[in-house]
Amino acid sequence: MCLGEPLRLMTVLSRCRSRALAIGWRFTGNRARPSISSGARVRFGPTRTGGSSTCNPSGSFPEQQSPSLGKLREYAAAFFQTEVKALPPVSVDTGGFTSRTNSMTRRRQILTEDVLRWLKGKLPADGFCLLAITMEDLYPEPSWNFVFGQASMTERVGIYSFARYDPAFYGEARGKDYQALLLRRSVKVLTHETGHMFGLAHCVHFACVMNGSNHLQESDRRPLHLCPVCLRKLQFSVGFDVVNRYRDLARVDEQAGFADEARWLSRRLAKIQPAGQ
Numbered sequence: 001m002c003l004g005e006p007l008r009l010m011t012v013l014s015r016c017r018s019r020a021l022a023i024g025w026r027f028t029g030n031r032a033r034p035s036i037s038s039g040a041r042v043r044f045g046p047t048r049t050g051g052s053s054t055c056n057p058s059g060s061f062p063e064q065q066s067p068s069l070g071k072l073r074e075y076a077a078a079f080f081q082t083e084v085k086a087l088p089p090v091s092v093d094t095g096g097f098t099s100r101t102n103s104m105t106r107r108r109q110i111l112t113e114d115v116l117r118w119l120k121g122k123l124p125a126d127g128f129c130l131l132a133i134t135m136e137d138l139y140p141e142p143s144w145n146f147v148f149g150q151a152s153m154t155e156r157v158g159i160y161s162f163a164r165y166d167p168a169f170y171g172e173a174r175g176k177d178y179q180a181l182l183l184r185r186s187v188k189v190l191t192h193e194t195g196h197m198f199g200l201a202h203c204v205h206f207a208c209v210m211n212g213s214n215h216l217q218e219s220d221r222r223p224l225h226l227c228p229v230c231l232r233k234l235q236f237s238v239g240f241d242v243v244n245r246y247r248d249l250a251r252v253d254e255q256a257g258f259a260d261e262a263r264w265l266s267r268r269l270a271k272i273q274p275a276g277q
């Protein structure tokens with residue numbers, strides 16, 4: 001098996017508050033702070049203090065067909081208020097991942113289980129989680145047609161494909177806003193899935209990036225931002241300043257062309273900090 005495509009790596013540093021509280025979230029719904037955990041049955045929370053999470057872009061990222069790695073990194077840093085590092089690219093051959101040609105699309109797919117197993121051994125000592133992102137299509141097991149991505153929350157590793165966010169994947173023309181659409185979908189899945197690793201379950205409270213979705217249309221309907229409930233949970237876990245986070249996010253949203261999200265954040269900032277205060 002020789003795939004020959006490079007793996008490209010990116011690291012996100014995090015500041016989780018405490019192991020004890022994270023475990024509380026995981027198993028008890030955080031009795032110490034019931035006001036922010038009610039209704040939240042978090043499967044897996046942060047498990048170490050001062051850890052880091054890692055983004056690991058894998059496969060080729062053709063410039064005209066892929067979300068910008070720099071923008072993904074910057075967006076994740078603003079969203080989680082953590083340092084984000086891109087790690088050096090490595091070859092998919094290094095992992096010896098199983099692949100196949102999908103009988104319907106006639107496109108190559110990579111077996112996610114192989115990637116997850118490989119990632120587990122690559123989580124840096126100071127790493128909180130390690131994510132692989134790729135423009136390759138994925139499948140989780142032979143009986144499945146495809147999967148957008150797969151993660152092990154206990155091991156804090158995940159692999160996500162943006163291949164099916166590209167209209168060209170379905171034989172459709174790329175619109176003039178293709179790059180913005182691809183970036184929007186990519187940061188959405190990146191923050192949603194990494195949010196799970198930070199202890200956020202699917203949100204049922206408000207329109208929220210942590211809402212569950214079963215297909216692309218449902219995912220597209222989700223906003224990019226966290227609702228107040230999920231924001232409080234993430235803030236409790238990471239310990240950031242909410243105003244600084246909103247400002248950082250508004251800036252990257254503006255730069256990315258997410259004008260609707262930038263406006264939403266501006267309205268939140270205006271509420272939190274009325275003029276003159």
Ligand SMILES: [Zn+2]
Nearest residue numbers: 192196202212
């Ligand atoms: Zn989810």
Ligand SMILES: [Zn+2]
Nearest residue numbers: 203208227230
């Ligand atoms: Zn929410």
